[in-house]
Amino acid sequence: MEFSLETLKQKLCDREYKLTPQRRIIMEAFTRSLEKHLSAEDIYGMVKQNNPEIGLATVYRTLDLFAELDILQKMDFGDGRSRYEFCTSEVHHHHHLICLSCGKVMEFGDDLLESLESAIEKKSRFRIVDHQLKFYGYCEKCTASK
Secondary structure (H helix, E strand, O other): OOOOHHHHHHHHHHOOOOOOHHHHHHHHHHHOOOOOOEOHHHHHHHHOOOOOOOOHHHHHHHHHHHHHOOOEEEEEOOOOOEEEEEOOOOOOOOEEEEEOOOOOEEEEOOOOOHHHHHHHHHHHOOOOOOOOOEEEEOOHHHHHOO
């Protein structure tokens, strides 16, 4: 699912929030780097140059609100910083490859757990609605430099 400012405005309005100038600026910064898994600090670094009135606390609050509204998904890659990516309504999941040296995060599109989920659901009578899978290792660039 692609999020436009109109979609964002509607999601906010549905929950009785407004699309403030700060929220719009933060979302625009986020949409300029869709391929990255950005932290609040990353977003803050992007917006503070042209919008010094937006503080880091505003960025944190806004990203948490967007996660609560299922616009963004909040993820923990074990580096002490929450990262965000757009939520999608697609059933197919993707997984993350995380470099322990440089911190680069790459997506791996194959859903390796579909059959495992089905078996778990059947055996345990537990309906699974989501999962996350992270692989930790070293990217090609870091492996080559060692």
